Amino acid sequence: MSAAREDGLDAEYAWPRPPEGGWTADDLDRLPNLPPHTELIDGSLVFVSPQTRFRLRTIRLLEYALLSQAPDAYDVDREFSVRLDRRNRPEPDVLVYRADADTGPGQTWHHSDAVVLAVEVVSEDSEERDREVTPRKYAAAGIPHFWRVEQSQGLPVVYTYELDPATRAYSPTGIHHDRLKVTVPFPVVIDLTALNRRPPVVPPAQPS
Incomplete structure (x- = not known):
């Protein structure tokens, strides 16, 4: 006790x-x-509040889709912190980073220089942080791409942004309903209506 x-x-x-x-x-x-x-x-x-089922399943959908389509030069983590500077270490819901930034199983954070995409799924207790505070900090740290995900009629809507290096601020590049298709940071297509479907399971290789 x-x-x-x-x-x-x-x-x-x-x-x-x-x-x-x-x-x-x-x-x-x-x-x-x-x-x-x-x-x-x-x-x-x-401190974060208990997460909703929508947020949990949206993170899962995006993580699996990005991981399955990312080139070998990149890797994907979920809910892993990023060190932006001495006083800021947020935890994006999903992030894509350079694979060579993996330092091993004891690693607890990524440096912002290694991150190419940060994704935040907006929840009721984090609206201001996800819509204003963390995007501004991600941009100031030089993270090239940011996605903000909102809920509409039970499905995710993805707002995509790209960093303007001259202003060190994000510029909107699209609003994606039902289907997300982008070419940066690499080509990826995500069926957003598949939120509640189980991801396909790849069977283990059979011995020859």
């Missing part, structure tokens, strides 16, 4: 007190007992 503190909180569930100037990206790997998927935005810890 965890020890009780004078304020009546169990030490196991007491939130850490931020240092002067806020937390840093490296602190996420050192702080004990953080909830899963804790993010760092402007030096503050951000």
Whole structure:
């Protein structure tokens, strides 16, 4: 059983007190007992609410589709943090990164220089972050592509953006209903109506 503190909180569930100037990206790997998927935005810890079925299945759909169509030079992760700078380490719902940036099973974050696409699925508790805060920070960090996913009548709608290197801001490139087809960062086609279908299972190779 965890020890009780004078304020009546169990030490196991007491939130850490931020240092002067806020937390840093490296602190996420050192702080004990953080909830899963804790993010760092402007030096503050951000905790996520329980996710909806729509968000869960949209992430799954996009992850599998991107992974199956990505060239060998790229790889795909879901809900993995990206270090943008010393005070910002958000966790995109899906991200595409250079495969050579994989440093092994103990890796806990990607540097923004390795990321070519960040995807955020907007949920009720993260609307402002997903629509305004994190896209602005992804662009400032130089991530070339960003997708924002909204829900419409139970299906995902994908808003695609590309970085303007002159302004260091994203420019909209499309709004995709039912079917997403793009050529950057690599050619990919995704049937957005397949949200609730099981992805195809590839049978194991038979011994010769």
